[in-house]
Amino acid sequence: RRAPLTVVYEDDALAVLYKPPHLLCHPDRTGDDSLVEAFQDYLAQKGGYDPQAEASFSPALCNRLDRGTEGLVIGAKSYPALRDMNELIRRDLVRKEYLAITLGAPPQGRHTAWLRHSEAGNKVTVRAAPAEGYKEIITDVSVERTTGPFALCRIGLVTGRTHQIRAHLAFLGAPVLGDVKYGSRKWNERTGFKTQALCAVSLTFGAIPAGSSLFGLCGRTIELQQPRLLSRFAALEALPH
Incomplete structure (x- = not known):
């Protein structure tokens, strides 16, 4: 059922x-x-x-x-x-916002980077400058609350690429808690988070x-x-x- x-x-x-x-x-x-x-x-x-x-x-x-x-x-x-x-x-007439729990507080504001998706392992790579095969990503980040090493963040997607939020936050030094691809295995195990703490809320x-x-x-x-x-x-x- x-x-x-x-x-x-x-x-x-x-x-x-x-x-x-x-x-x-x-x-x-x-x-x-x-x-x-x-x-x-x-x-x-x-x-x-x-x-x-x-x-x-x-x-x-x-x-x-x-x-x-x-x-x-x-x-x-x-x-x-x-x-x-x-x-x-x-036409970017639907704005999607997410809540995420991150390890460390990411820098706030609008962030631009470049992302390439690899079919092998279904993972993406993020870099700071344009390069062959990379597509621009734009992500808005605001930190709502923090506790210990964790932050509750509101994320606005300006572009919507594969794994964009998870990979971009990891690139910014604040991976999503529970993320097994881009996160911290040590902290995932310590907190018992087995899946990424990411929710599309609006x-x-x-x-x-x-x-x-x-x-x-x-x-x-x-x-x-x-x-x-x-x-x-x-x-x-x-x-x-």
Whole structure:
């Protein structure tokens, strides 16, 4: 049986879904459950989608999160919604913000670097200057609270590249706690964090063109209430430092 789907926001065109850590966005070779399948099941049960219908549109996700990252994912119920949301994302009219727990407090402000993704090991490399094969990344960082060696940070994605937040924060000297690829194994083991402490907590829609099927979202912010990450940070605050 699939895990129950948590719907944070829903209208006729789309739904904003909560993806817990460890759940895949899309099926892969593991055969594990995925968010898109849970979304399709949910709509089928409501009568909003018939998977047996000839040439019907399959409800789809408009953005994705790494397996270990939790938070908000946009699901489109129709082809026009998918097309128009993908266009809004492409035109940077959807601002995504995350909460992260980092080891060390990163420098605050807007940071630019260059990132290259390697299929081998599915890892990225970040460097300070442009180079062949590297793409520009821009990340906004503000530190909300600190306790001992840890910081609770709000991260704004200006560009959205593979592993951008995790790799950029590590490059800035403050890796995400629990991150097994770019983080500190010693501190991950010491704190018991087995997956990256990273959560997509808000989506803000900018000046959507009047002709878009999603015009009603113009200027709206959809937020995840009581993200689990806050209680995880409170538990760190309770530790003796």
